[in-house]
Amino acid sequence: MRGACQDLTVKYGHFVALDHINLNIPEGQSAIVLGENGAGKSTLLRTLAGWIRPTNGRVAINDQYLAQQERQVRAWVKLVPDTPQFYSDLTVWEHLEIVAQANHIRHWQDEATSLLTRFGIHRNLRSFPSRFSRGMQYKLALVMSLITKPELLLLDEPYGPLDPDSQIFLAKYLAELVASGVSVLLSTHVLPDEGAPHRILVLEQGRLVLDSFVADVMAAGNITLASLPHNVLTRVLAKVRASDA
Amino acid sequence: MHDLLLISRIRLRQATSQILYALRVLGVDTSKTDWVTYTYGLYLVGVFAGWTTVSWAGVLHLVASNPWMRPTWIIIIPPLLTFVAVVSWARALGTVPFKLAHGDLELLAPSPISRRALAASPWIVQQVKAALIQGFLGSLIVAFFHGVHRHLWIEVELFALWGMGVSGWGFVWSSLRVMSARKPRHWLWLLPLFGAIAVGAWSHTALLWPAHWVVLPLTIQSQAALRPQEVLGLMVVFAWTAALAVSGKIHLISIQEASALYADMRALGTVYAPNPQLVRDMVQASRLRGRRARGNMPTWHPPFAECGRLYVVLLRSPGQAFALLEIALLIRSALLLIFSSHTGIVWLFWLVACYRFQRGSTTFLWQRNANNAFIRQFWPDTLLERMLRSSVLPLSIVTGLSVLLWWLLPLGVPLSVKPALTLLALVIAWHFAETFELMRKLPNGSGAVGTREARTIGMGMFLFAAIVLHKLVMAWALTAILVFIVFRQGVSEFHRGTSSVGIPQD
Known part of the structure; x- marks a missing residue:
């Protein structure tokens, strides 16, 4: 088991954002979460990362429960939210320094430089992130997360803010990470051809209505990868709503 | 039209x-x-x-x-009004004549709408504000020097006209500054200052001549050839005419650039007024965005990493360093109250000052860590550990500055062990009162607000106990209670299994 949750429920007042979710993302597996706006995708990722306290249920990473081994679990999981926030008075490089210092990471500079170069933000090391566009901010947040070498990487809408080249690079890079044993869970409405995940999850009003392997879904439905998010979402939700009705 | x-x-x-x-x-x-x-x-x-x-x-x-009434002191008013006018024009030449909110920025600014029409409403608001404020202040000034004088209403009118004239010409200077697409010169705000110095050096009578008309009815009004209302009225009419002429030529690029932050703050709506911290953060971020990064962060490793960060933050945001100095001043004044006051009640005034005190926070580094869920996940330690690590340097600075101020200005409180221990207790009480409130609020996701209330409550309890009872013993006892509560809160957070405080943004 790498990342899992059991009977996970999150409520905001009376509003049920996540409704009894059971999930398991094994080591070296990637999954995408689909769902309409407000379906609970971000809440799921935030709860798995320990940013939101679940109303019910448990989150576990590597067989350690977040509730009991918070510090250890946090070291393994990193979440990049859709709009990451930064320190207003630290530069790009200083953010990376702070992260490396806090996590006792040594010899991180070469890897960070390489990642920054590959993401195309290496010319802005002395800039304040607040000056960046949303896409550049997302890239910096990714680099900050990646230098900590997380075992479970959670990405909220990673492809949305990125330009097409960066989308392809990120998809390939995530594939490399997954091959090296990292588990990746991302929510998205866009999927580049290079970004084939292993599994697909669909959320509808906080309920997990589909948890299946992408290969099975594509084979059964004659779906291409690029059209996967829209196609699957439309079909699954139509089916769910028909059965509900 | x-x-x-x-x-x-x-x-x-x-x-x-x-x-x-x-x-x-x-x-x-x-x-x-x-x-x-x-x-x-x-x-x-x-x-x-x-x-x-x-x-x-x-x-x-x-x-x-007031018992110090001296009608002859009225002669200080023209220099005062002149000084205010010069400063007001210097400020006008450092900014834009008006700013636009969201909606105006997105819909009106890109349109070919008349610039004069766009400038009209801010112009009117500025004029009305200037007239009301100056009229009100004028009435108080005249009452202060002359009592309720028979010319009070005329003076209110003259002060209001003066205010409108100064504000109107400020609008004109500011509009002239942004008439071209070129980036406005930063040094323009110096012009009124140097201009005033030059005119004053040539003839101080000439410099003070316009403002002199404001107080004329209180001095020699019968000998003047023109009525002061006519002179100041003409100044206002000229300002209106000039504003009408230049406002049509305003280039909106500067207005748009300067309006971004203002529009964001206006968009906060009702949050804008009661959350000065949020506004300050936005202003600070906006200020830094436009600058090159100053200095480098020293690469110190934990537990000193936070000290390096504080160093670079203070270097880039000197306002934060000034806030620490302000806290030191407040602590120093509290010490004075505790050891010099015999009435035992004057500390209530200090509490009011404490409550009105907006800026100072010894926990500001920790607040920034704790309030940002994305950043917080990179810190492997708990909120409590982070609080302790990020507090060492701000607390040391405040204590050091307080002692320095005390040494420079003893004001009857001798440098001895007992007051020194009380001072230390005050600093720690301040810090833990803030921390207590923040910890109380963080788990439910409401964010780090309410530090003022926490400080006031904490310091109020502290001062009350310190003054009413035996000062030193109770001071430390109370500080110890605050520290205990904070630690207990932190430990219970830890045992609950998470120190997560994310604000849902789904």
């Missing part, structure tokens, strides 16, 4: 919705249109008008009854 009508309609709609909002806050059901609602609305307006008039009259008589 079409543009002016369009803008007037929009401004009228905005003003109406603001008034309706205010009425709703005051309990008026604005969805109803019956006579009870109208009567209640009129009643509120009447109460407000009565309250304003009575308050103003009360303040006026309070000022007029």
Whole structure:
């Protein structure tokens, strides 16, 4: 088991954002979460990362429960939210320094430089992130997360803010990470051809209505990868709503 | 004229919705249109008008009854008014004549709408504000020097005209600054200062001549060839004419650049007023965005990493360093109250100062860590550990500055062990009162607000105990209780299994 949750429920007042979710993302597996706006995708990722306290249920990473081994679990999981926030008075490089210092990471500079170069933000090391566009901010947040070498990487809408080249690079890079044993869970409405995940999850009003392997879904439905998010979402939700009705 | 009508309609709609909002806050059901609602609305307006008039009259008589009244001191008013005018114009030449909110920025600014029409409503608001504020201040100044003088109303009128003239010419200078697409020169704000120095060096009478008309009725009004209202009225008319001429040529690029932050703050709506911290953060971020990064962060490793960060933060945001100095001043004044006061009640005034104190926070680094869920996940330690690590340096700075101020200005409190221990207890009480409030609020996701209240409550308890009971023992006892509560809170957070405090943004 790498990342899992059991009977996970999150409520905001009376509003049920996540409704009894059971999930398991094994080591070296990637999954995408689909769902309409407000379906609970971000809440799921935030709860798995320990940013939101679940109303019910448990989150576990590597067989350690977040509730009991918070510090250890946090070291393994990193979440990049859709709009990451930064320190207003630290530069790009200083953010990376702070992260490396806090996590006792040594010899991180070469890897960070390489990642920054590959993401195309290496010319802005002395800039304040607040000056960046949303896409550049997302890239910096990714680099900050990646230098900590997380075992479970959670990405909220990673492809949305990125330009097409960066989308392809990120998809390939995530594939490399997954091959090296990292588990990746991302929510998205866009999927580049290079970004084939292993599994697909669909959320509808906080309920997990589909948890299946992408290969099975594509084979059964004659779906291409690029059209996967829209196609699957439309079909699954139509089916769910028909059965509900 | 079409543009002016369009803008007037929009401004009228905005003003109406603001008034309706205010009425709703005051309990008026604005969805109803019956006579009870109208009567209640009129009643509120009447109460407000009565309250304003009575308050103003009360303040006026309070000022007029001062025992140091010296009518001859009226001669300081023209230099004072001149100084205020010069500063006001220097400020005008450092900014834009008006700013636009969201909506205006996205819809009106890119359109070919008349710039003059766009500038009209801010111009009117500025003029009315200047007239009201200056008229009010003028009445108080005249009452202070002359009592309730028979020329009081004329003076109110003259001060109001002066205010409108100064504000109007400020608008003109500011508009001239942004008439070209080129980036406005940063040094322009120096022009009024150097201009005033040059004119003053040539003839200080010439420099003070315009402001001299404001107080003329109190001095030699019968000998003047022109009535002062006519002279100052002409100044206002010229300002209006000039503003009308230049406002049509304003280039909107500078207005748009300068309006970004203002528009964001306006978009906060009602949050804007009660959350000065948020506004300060936005202003700070906006200021830094436009600058090159100053200095480098020293690469110190934990547990000193936070010290390196504080160093670079203070270097880039000197306002934060000034805030620490302000806390030191407050702590110093509290020490003075505890050890010099015999009445035991004067510390209440200090508490008011403490509550009104907006900026200072010894926990600001920790707040930034704790409030940002994305950043927080990179810290492997708990919130409590982070608090302790990030507090060492701010606390040391405040303590050091307080002792330095004490040493420089003993003011009857000798440098000895007992007051020194009390001072230390004050600093720690301040810090833990803030921390306690932050920890109390963080788990439910409401964010780090309310530090003022926490400080005031904490310091109030501390000072009360320190003054009423034996100062030193109780001071430390109370500090120890605060520390204990904070640690207990931190430990219980830890045992609950998470220190997560993310604000849901799904």
